[in-house]
Amino acid sequence: MNDQQIVKKILQQIGGEKNVSSLVTSATQIVIEVKDKTKANKLALENTEGVISVEEINGQFLVKVEGPVENLLKEINKLGDFTESNSDEEKETVMNKILGIIGGSFAPILGVLAGAGLLSALLAVLTMLGWVSSESGTYAILSAAGHAVFYFLPIFLGITLSIKLGANAYVGGTIGAALLEPHFTELIANGAKHVDFMGIPVVLMNYSSTVFPIFIAVSIYAVLEKFLKKIIYKDIQMFINPLISLVIIVPLTVLVFGPFGTYVGEGIGAVIEFLSSRSGLLTGAVLGAVWTFLTLLGLHWAVIPIAIANLANGPDPIVGMAAAAPFAQIGMAIAVLLKTKDKNLKTLAGSAIVPGALAGTTEIINYGILLRYKRTMVYVALAGAVGGAINGALGAKMTVFALPSLLSIPAFTPIGLYVIGITVALVLGFILTYVFGFEDKNNKVTSKSIFETSLISVKTETIASPLSGELVPLSQFNDPLFSTETVGKGITIEPEIGKVVSPADGVITTLFPTEHAVGITSEGGAEILIFIGSDTVNLKGQYFTSHIILGDKVKQGDLLIEFDMEKIKEAGFQVTTPVVITNTSQYLDVTHTNNATVRANEDLLTVIV
Numbered sequence: 022m023n024d025q026q027i028v029k030k031i032l033q034q035i036g037g038e039k040n041v042s043s044l045v046t047s048a049t050q051i052v053i054e055v056k057d058k059t060k061a062n063k064l065a066l067e068n069t070e071g072v073i074s075v076e077e078i079n080g081q082f083l084v085k086v087e088g089p090v091e092n093l094l095k096e097i098n099k100l101g102d103f104t105e106s107n108s109d110e111e112k113e114t115v116m117n118k119i120l121g122i123i124g125g126s127f128a129p130i131l132g133v134l135a136g137a138g139l140l141s142a143l144l145a146v147l148t149m150l151g152w153v154s155s156e157s158g159t160y161a162i163l164s165a166a167g168h169a170v171f172y173f174l175p176i177f178l179g180i181t182l183s184i185k186l187g188a189n190a191y192v193g194g195t196i197g198a199a200l201l202e203p204h205f206t207e208l209i210a211n212g213a214k215h216v217d218f219m220g221i222p223v224v225l226m227n228y229s230s231t232v233f234p235i236f237i238a239v240s241i242y243a244v245l246e247k248f249l250k251k252i253i254y255k256d257i258q259m260f261i262n263p264l265i266s267l268v269i270i271v272p273l274t275v276l277v278f279g280p281f282g283t284y285v286g287e288g289i290g291a292v293i294e295f296l297s298s299r300s301g302l303l304t305g306a307v308l309g310a311v312w313t314f315l316t317l318l319g320l321h322w323a324v325i326p327i328a329i330a331n332l333a334n335g336p337d338p339i340v341g342m343a344a345a346a347p348f349a350q351i352g353m354a355i356a357v358l359l360k361t362k363d364k365n366l367k368t369l370a371g372s373a374i375v376p377g378a379l380a381g382t383t384e385i386i387n388y389g390i391l392l393r394y395k396r397t398m399v400y401v402a403l404a405g406a407v408g409g410a411i412n413g414a415l416g417a418k419m420t421v422f423a424l425p426s427l428l429s430i431p432a433f434t435p436i437g438l439y440v441i442g443i444t445v446a447l448v449l450g451f452i453l454t455y456v457f458g459f460e461d462k463n464n465k466v467t468s469k470s471i472f473e474t475s476l477i478s479v480k481t482e483t484i485a486s487p488l489s490g491e492l493v494p495l496s497q498f499n500d501p502l503f504s505t506e507t508v509g510k511g512i513t514i515e516p517e518i519g520k521v522v523s524p525a526d527g528v529i530t531t532l533f534p535t536e537h538a539v540g541i542t543s544e545g546g547a548e549i550l551i552f553i554g555s556d557t558v559n560l561k562g563q564y565f566t567s568h569i570i571l572g573d574k575v576k577q578g579d580l581l582i583e584f585d586m587e588k589i590k591e592a593g594f595q596v597t598t599p600v601v602i603t604n605t606s607q608y609l610d611v612t613h614t615n616n617a618t619v620r621a622n623e624d625l626l627t628v629i630v
Contacts, residue, residue: 027071027086028096034069035082036060043187044097051084051093052187059546064530065572081184126182126236127325133170134329138423141167142432145420171332171422175200175228175235182236186243192263193239199271200228200235200279218272224280230333232326233282238274242266293327297338301413305342309409309446310402312346316387329422336418341433344417344425345408345446349401350386351377352450353459357390357397360455365612366390369629372610381424390459400453408446417442482545485524485577486625488598490516491618495599499555503599508550510611511601511626514619521582522621523575524549524600530572533558536565539581540603547628548604553584555595564588578622602628 032038035053040061042054055061061082067075076083086093127134144163147153153160170177175197183193199205208216209225216223228234249262297304315324324339331337351374358370370390377383391397415438423429425443433439493513498504503513523541531540531550537557541549553565564585569575586596602611609629619625 024093025096027069028093030069031066031072031084034062034066036062051086051097052184053082053084054187055082059544061546062528062530062542064540064542064548065528068530083184122182122185122240123236123326126178126185129181129184130170130177134422137167137170138421138432139429141421142423142429146431167421171329172229173197173201174230174232174329178232178235179239182239183243186240188239188243188246189263189266192246192266193242195263195267196238196242196270196274197235199267200231200274205275218276221276223275226279226283227333228279228283230329231279231283232330233285234274234279235282236326237278237282238270241273241278242270245269293331293339297342297413301338301342301416302410303413304338305345305413305442306406306410308339308342308413309345309349310406312343312409313350313387313391313398313401313405316346316383328419332419332422336420336434338413338416338418340419340422340425341417341439342409342413344419344433344439345412345442346401346405347377347381347383347425348443348447349404349408349450350383350391352404352447352452353397353401353454354386354390355447356451356454357394357459360459364615365627369610369612378427381426381429394459396457397454397459400450400457400459404446404450404453407449408442408444411445412439412442415439415442482525482543482547482628483624484543484547484549484600484602484626484628485622486514486619487521487524487551487581487600487621488514488516489518489619489621490514492614492616493597495601498597498599499595500599503552503601506601506605508599509548509601509603509605511550511599512613513597513599515597516586518621519584519586519596520580520621521551521553521584521598523577523579523581524551524625526576528572528574529569529581532567532569532571535560535562536567536582537562537584539567539569541575541581545628546604546607547602550599550601550603551581552599552601553582553596554589555597557589557594557596560589560592560594564592600625602626 031051031053032041035041036055036057037060040055040057042056044051044053063075063082066072066082066084071086073085075085140163144153144160144167148155148160153163176194177197179193179195179197180190183190206227209227216225245266246262249265250258253261253265293304324343328337328339331339354370354374354377358367358374361367361370370386373383373386373390377386391401415435417433417435417439419432420434421432423432430436430440430443491514493515495506495511495513496504498513502508503511521539525541525543525545525547527541527543527549529539530542530548531538533539535558537554537560538550538552540551543549557565566583568580568582575581584596589596602608605611612627612629614624614626616623
């Protein structure tokens with residue numbers, strides 16, 4: 022394909038030109054931000070000629086392409102201006118946009134922040150027990166591993182925030198690195214009193230672990246870069262734009278953005294510290310009660326940076342009090358697991374408890390249970406308020422950043438008092454839910470079901486059955502890749518008829534040469550694999566007849582593959598067919614119907630987005 026065809030194909034797989042919110046390029050890749058990522062077909066995009074790889078990060082697709090991007094950029098510019106949103110829909114509110122930027126900046130590094138925080142907490146416990154000396158090399162190395170991401174946080178945020186804003190990530194990272202560069206930090210370490218930049222006095226500050234200065238600096242840089250792209254000759258932008266950006270933004274950060282951002286962060290932290298010192302019980306009760314709802318609305322992203330900034334100056338009281346909320350949610354989920362008779366809900370609750378308890382990720386609980394059964398919101402709020410009040414009154418604080426979980430308990434101090442607060446929240450959440458019930462009305466969730474709040478929505482997509490037959494748990498299939506859900510969650514079908522139909526409207530993205538397996542990516546983004554039989558690949562296509570080719574668009578119910586069941590069985594093979602969602606990790610959960618048998622085109626699987 023030529024450059025024009027490649028560009029058109031990329032835009033087609035991303036959901037069309039109207040689905041593009043913004044589009045920027047670097048030396049080797051195209052960064053496309055989409056309005057609705059469910060319309061984008063990542064797998065098909067990866068298989069597009071000229072595309073090397075595709076990464077999806079928070080609604081942005083990083084498309085690495087062969088050859089110089091400049092050639093593709095010319096074709097892109099012919100199709101329209103994608104640098105600004107071309108949506109005719111209602112524009113985002115300022116608050117939504119700010120929260121989206123903050124969330125999109127922290128999301129890629131939240132895992133390593135939590136992991137490093139746990140490592141620091143573990144090291145503190147080992148030192149306290151006397152198993153590791155604080156003077157040893159072991160301590161120094163593990164301490165470096167645990168503290169590095171926090172010390173160099175301005176660099177990481179410079180990169181992730183630049184990506185989110187569509188700017189050059191490496192320049193953004195360099196702006197953050199400049200604040201930690203030894204020549205600059207030595208001025209602070211040596212106690213220099215009269216430092217200036219071209220005659221302008223500089224207020225020296227320690228920017229390690231800070232959040233707000235780099236947010237301000239990179240936000241201004243992103244605006245500057247867009248301006249430079251419009252006025253600088255394209256052939257020299259690669260080095261001139263970074264040069265101008267660094268010369269302007271780094272001094273401004275040291276002179277203005279840095280001190281201002283630091284004072285803002287310290288001021289907010291001081292206010293919360295003041296409130297908790299005046300009435301820790303009341304402050305904790307409010308935080309414990311509202312934290313669940315802040316998370317549901319995405320507003321917690323506005324608070325987490327404040328907590329991280331507090332850690333630069335000592336323990337943080339915010340998460341120490343708010344930690345009661347996720348434990349209240351876990352208690353509620355345990356009660357639902359034990360009380361419900363709905364197998365799907367029991368499976369959902371069981372799968373939600375483990376990541377919540379061990380990793381502090383309670384999204385499945387919130388979006389899978391809390392929003393479905395509104396009465397549980399009252400239970401969680403009450404339990405969180407009581408636990409938060411206890412933690413606030415007893416002075417529980419976070420010493421290193423960690424998501425509240427069982428494993429992160431050593432990250433909080435005093436540990437014994439903190440455990441009292443979260444235990445009360447968990448037990449109270451359990452008792453209220455178990456005793457008063459949770460509206461278990463066996464509500465059926467369909468592809469039209471949407472649980473909404475003013476800022477966030479949780480959707481589900483229903484996948485129809487591609488076959489008629491008896492349902493068998495995936496765990497009983499004799500291939501460990503399927504039975505252990507390594508390939509993905511789903512169900513197996515013992516077919517009655519040798520005909521496979523499409524389980525959804527979508528595109529054929531996988532078709533095995535032996536025609537015994539087919540993959541469909543639905544319009545909603547679910548990647549569905551239908552794998553006919555066990556070891557049937559050894560038949561080398563014999564007894565299988567495909568009615569589609571790779572890339573075909575199909576409608577639900579379209580005939581995909583026919584297979585001769587009897588001859589396959591006579592050849593010594595099973596025809597039991599797993600139907601799984603291979604991109605299960607992208608969903609909150611995947612559930613299946615409770616029926617013992619199913620007919621083709623009846624509801625089979627539900628993916629919770």
